[in-house]
Amino acid sequence: MKVLVTGATGFIGGNLARELCRQDYQVRALVRPGSNTLTLDGIGEGSGNGVERTEGDILDPESVRRALQGCRGLFHCAAAYTFWAKDPLTIHRANLDGTMIVLEAARQTGVEKVVYTSTVATLNLPRQGVGVEDPPASGGQEVFPSASRFGHYKESKRRAEQAALEMAAQGLPVVVVNPTAPVGPWDVKPTPTGKMVLDFIRGKLPGYLNTGMNFVDVADVAAGHILALEKGEPGQRYLLGHCNLTLQEMFNRLGQITGRSVPRLRVPIWLALVASGLDYLVEGRLLGREPGIPLDGVKLARTPMYVSCQKAVDKLGLPQSPVEAALERAVQWFTDYGYTRRK
Numbered sequence: 337m338k339v340l341v342t343g344a345t346g347f348i349g350g351n352l353a354r355e356l357c358r359q360d361y362q363v364r365a366l367v368r369p370g371s372n373t374l375t376l377d378g379i380g381e382g383s384g385n386g387v388e389r390t391e392g393d394i395l396d397p398e399s400v401r402r403a404l405q406g407c408r409g410l411f412h413c414a415a416a417y418t419f420w421a422k423d424p425l426t427i428h429r430a431n432l433d434g435t436m437i438v439l440e441a442a443r444q445t446g447v448e449k450v451v452y453t454s455t456v457a458t459l460n461l462p463r464q465g466v467g468v469e470d471p472p473a474s475g476g477q478e479v480f481p482s483a484s485r486f487g488h489y490k491e492s493k494r495r496a497e498q499a500a501l502e503m504a505a506q507g508l509p510v511v512v513v514n515p516t517a518p519v520g521p522w523d524v525k526p527t528p529t530g531k532m533v534l535d536f537i538r539g540k541l542p543g544y545l546n547t548g549m550n551f552v553d554v555a556d557v558a559a560g561h562i563l564a565l566e567k568g569e570p571g572q573r574y575l576l577g578h579c580n581l582t583l584q585e586m587f588n589r590l591g592q593i594t595g596r597s598v599p600r601l602r603v604p605i606w607l608a609l610v611a612s613g614l615d616y617l618v619e620g621r622l623l624g625r626e627p628g629i630p631l632d633g634v635k636l637a638r639t640p641m642y643v644s645c646q647k648a649v650d651k652l653g654l655p656q657s658p659v660e661a662a663l664e665r666a667v668q669w670f671t672d673y674g675y676t677r678r679k
Contacts, residue, residue: 350375
């Protein structure tokens, strides 16, 4: 079966492309000119089952339609996964406009099945307990957050997921997957979660916030995408995650892996908000560069992002690999590719 992967030069998309080739899918990747293709380099060497690359952009409808020709399946993983941009509209264009263009192209070309990569951030998580994809109507928990209180990334992904589900209701066979916080190799940018791991390795974390999130092996996320293509029900969404951990618990595991000291200072949320706000004003507004402390990320951290992924386990057969092994592979990959030596 031939499939198209957008965002294959990124963390999830790159791991997905590798797993698809391992499972003998025919894989085509939509790649922007000039992109870093490290995640795709070397796939299929010696086996002849590599990734076919076609140049294009998710904001260019014609290039997307061209890339979809002959493909029966589509994985739309491309996104601007960042909590800051010089022009915030670029985040909305990539995450919302790009998604609508890609899904419309899939409709026009008759793709049999679409898997759209959303995020756990689109869920309106409860302050107590764990979040799920489809909260009970009587529980007072909305399916989507009603306000854009946490920045451009979360709002753009929320609106894009709503658009995907609306197209599914109109007949496009779209399955939504919501990865939590994946860790593992090939995090080339790196993602905000990967940067946290990298900062720990570099000894750049003086403290931690009293919060937590759901962590998952990126290999399981890649497998979950393929299972969603094969078994997922259009119009449904599936959380792809595994283990709910506090940040302190996650850093304890990294300390055991690396031998480095674990941060002991618990930073109050109010202090982190003040520091990130000042950092945003100086670094972001005055100097025009990405702040070291993401304000929107700190805002998100006010509510622990704990979820249950039982639906994906039961309905799709989502693997649940140990997070410790994924963290170890992430540390090894960052080390092997020279990230730990960079400033």
